[in-house]
Amino acid sequence: MIEIRDISKSYDDGASKALSGISMRIDDGRVFGLIGTNGAGKSTLMRIMSGVIRPDSGNVWYDRRQFFRVSGRTGRVSGEDTALKTDICFLPDSWNFPLNATPAECAHRFQLFYQNFNEERFRKMMQTVGLDLSRPVRTFSRGMRKETSMLLGLCAGTRYLFCDEIFDGLDPVVRQAMKSLVAEEMVDRNFTPVIASHNLRELEDFCDHVGLLYKGGVLLSEELENMKLSIHKVQFVLRDKGREDELCRNLDVLQCRKRGSVMEILARGSADDIMQTVRSEDPVFAEILPVTLEEAFIGETEVNGYDFNSLFS
Amino acid sequence: MAFVDYRDPRPVYEQIVDYYEKLILTGAMQPDDRIPSVRQTAAEWSINPNTIQKAFSILEERGYIYAVPGRGNFVAETGDLLKQRIERFLEDEEKNIREAKAFGVKKSQMEDILNRVFGSDEA
Numbered sequence: 062m063i064e065i066r067d068i069s070k071s072y073d074d075g076a077s078k079a080l081s082g083i084s085m086r087i088d089d090g091r092v093f094g095l096i097g098t099n100g101a102g103k104s105t106l107m108r109i110m111s112g113v114i115r116p117d118s119g120n121v122w123y124d125r126r127q128f129f130r131v132s133g134r135t136g137r138v139s140g141e142d143t144a145l146k147t148d149i150c151f152l153p154d155s156w157n158f159p160l161n162a163t164p165a166e167c168a169h170r171f172q173l174f175y176q177n178f179n180e181e182r183f184r185k186m187m188q189t190v191g192l193d194l195s196r197p198v199r200t201f202s203r204g205m206r207k208e209t210s211m212l213l214g215l216c217a218g219t220r221y222l223f224c225d226e227i228f229d230g231l232d233p234v235v236r237q238a239m240k241s242l243v244a245e246e247m248v249d250r251n252f253t254p255v256i257a258s259h260n261l262r263e264l265e266d267f268c269d270h271v272g273l274l275y276k277g278g279v280l281l282s283e284e285l286e287n288m289k290l291s292i293h294k295v296q297f298v299l300r301d302k303g304r305e306d307e308l309c310r311n312l313d314v315l316q317c318r319k320r321g322s323v324m325e326i327l328a329r330g331s332a333d334d335i336m337q338t339v340r341s342e343d344p345v346f347a348e349i350l351p352v353t354l355e356e357a358f359i360g361e362t363e364v365n366g367y368d369f370n371s372l373f374s
Numbered sequence: 375m376a377f378v379d380y381r382d383p384r385p386v387y388e389q390i391v392d393y394y395e396k397l398i399l400t401g402a403m404q405p406d407d408r409i410p411s412v413r414q415t416a417a418e419w420s421i422n423p424n425t426i427q428k429a430f431s432i433l434e435e436r437g438y439i440y441a442v443p444g445r446g447n448f449v450a451e452t453g454d455l456l457k458q459r460i461e462r463f464l465e466d467e468e469k470n471i472r473e474a475k476a477f478g479v480k481k482s483q484m485e486d487i488l489n490r491v492f493g494s495d496e497a
Contacts, residue, residue, distance in 0.1 A: 092422050237420040244416035248423045266378075266386055267422050289385065351383030 063087040063110065063221070063253075068119035070105055079105040081277045082119070087255060087270075089220075090247060094264045094285075095257040096358075097274035103257040104154065106274070107223045110255075111151035112141040123148070147175065150219040154226040154257075156206040160199035164192065164209050168216075177218035186212045190238065204231050211239050215246055224256045228263055240267055265354040273358060281361055285354070292357045293332050296325045297339050297347040308342050315360035327352065327360040378419050386421060390429035391436075398438050398449050399456050409439055409447040 063086070070080040080102045087093045097103045108114045110121055112128065115138040121128040123145050130140040158167050164187055172178045187194050190208060198206055207227050214222045222243075228236055246252045258264050264271075265285070272282040281288075292315070299305055305324055309317055312335060316327035323346075328335055332349055339347045352360075378389055397403045412430065416423040430447055433439045437455060439447045471484065 091424060240420035241417045244421065244423050245413060248413040248416060267420075269422060269424050286385065 062089055062124055063255075064122040064125075065106070065110065066119055066122070068106065068109055068116045068121070070102075070109060070114070070116050078277055080109075080116070083274075083277070083279055084119075085272050085279060085282050087253065089251060089253050091253065091269035092243070092247075092267055093253070093255045094268035094271040095255060095274065096259065096261060096264070096271055097257075098259055100276070101274040102277045103274055104225050107151060107225050107255070107257055111149045111223055112143075112146055113151060115141070148220040149223070150175065150214045150217045150221070151223045152210045152214045152225060152227050154229075156198060156210070158198065161197045163195050163197055164213075165194040167198070167209070167213060168194075171213050171217055175217040175219060179216045179218060183212055183216040186216065186242070190235075204235060207231060208235055208239070211242070215242055218250075220251055220253060222252070222254045224254060226257055226259070228256060229258050229260050236263065261355045261358065262353075271354070273362070275362070281358075288354070288357050289352060290331065292327060292329055292352050292360060293335055294325065294327050294350040294352050294356065295335060295339055295347065296323055296350060297344045298322055298324070299342055299344050301343070304342050308339065311338055316363060327356065378421060387425050387429040387432065390415075390421075390426060391432050394429075394433055395436075395438060395459065398452060399459055403449045405449050405451045407449045409449065411446055 065083055065085045065087075068080055068083045069078075071078045083102070083106060095103050095106070105114070109116050110128075115129060117138075118136070120131065123142075126142065126145060128142055128145055129138045130142070131137065132139045158170070162170075164183075168178070168180050168183050172180060184194060187209070190212070192201070192205060192209060198209065201209065208231070211224070211227050214224070228239065231239065243252075243254050247254070256264060256268070268285055270282070270284050271288070273280040299308065302322075309326065312326065313329040314326050315329060318325045336347065336349055378386055382389055384392075394403075394409065403409075409430070410418075412423050412426045415421065415426050430439065430441075434441060434447070437450055438452075440450045441447050471479075474484070
């Protein structure tokens with residue numbers, strides 16, 4: 062389990078605040094989706110979690126083992142627990158190795174850092190997806206580089222794999238193939254993928270838990286299922302239009318829209334409770350509809366005063 | 375064997391549960407037939423294994439499958455299950471018919487459908 066507590070980070074001597082007191086928990090063996098726009102802080106957070114950069118304050122705990130060493134006197138981070146790093150693999154969003162390197166050479170590099178790196182398996186996997194181990198990565202498309210990164214990460218055999226927008230922009234066939242590989246890995250051993258993305262739809266059906274970052278803060282962090290069970294969309298038409306406001310007041314409404322005579326609301330609560338409340342107002346028509354992850358997020362963020370469209374522009 | 379439709383508003387685990395319930399109740403899968411493993415299913419359909427495990431737990435709870443540690447999941451004796459499933463179906467149908475009635479559907483229209491579907495079968 063990873064516990065992130067009160068992590069703050071600024072760049073440019075405090076001028077640019079990337080993360081403001083972020084706290085989150087990532088459970089083992091679950092797929093964690095870290096959602097947010099560029100600039101929300103996902104990459105910074107992942108880099109801190111993997112020890113690539115150090116936080117200004119706060120700390121990360123891996124199974125209750127403190128990751129960063131904090132100098133007692135100054136309170137500043139002075140180093141990391143390098144032993145823990147062998148269990149973490151971070152895949153950045155853009156290719157990090159020299160472009161003239163071949164995947165085979167990159168595998169050698171990985172072997173230096175990760176003793177459990179399985180080179181044989183990497184070779185086999187690259188062959189299966191049809192990528193040439195001896196071609197310089199310079200000749201690979203962006204998608205192919207991401208695939209290669211992903212395979213390197215999986216073969217590193219680490220407990221945690223942090224994927225920074227690796228799934229974004231992959232073509233559907235490759236994306237599904239990568240998901241399958243991650244799934245198999247999760248079954249075979251204690252493996253926890255943390256996937257950062259700005260595409261909710263692509264991750265929606267794969268994540269167990271999602272954390273939404275916005276401007277360096279956590280807007281919400283929840284089990285996907287709980288989110289879907291606790292937010293519902295209802296369309297209804299009341300016999301007595303005058304009762305509409307009253308009904309909205311009796312529900313925990315995140316969003317309210319009227320289309321002609323049909324009211325559409327996004328409300329928090331169980332489906333049963335919500336429908337009971339709506340039915341008590343004697344509707345001509347009332348139907349509960351499924352909510353996509355995107356709609357749930359829109360509801361939650363707009364209610365907090367954020368303009369959803371600006372989050373994902 | 376395409377039970378996961380991402381456009382289907384139902385959660386993935388529910389789709390998997392329904393899929394196997396159908397296979398088992400219709401007899402397409404027989405008692406003691408082996409259910410594909412979580413790993414196989416996850417890999418084939420690119421689904422989170424936790425989701426599949428959840429579906430299998432539900433199926434086990436409902437008595438559709440049983441687990442043999444180290445060997446996998448197998449179809450259970452269905453006996454009572456079909457009866458339960460039919461009951462559930464009839465409950466849902468009653469809701470639908472009430473809704474239809476609210477729209478103005480007549481009893482004779484429903485009877486026409488019943489006659490077409492059941493023909494001259496008795497009961």
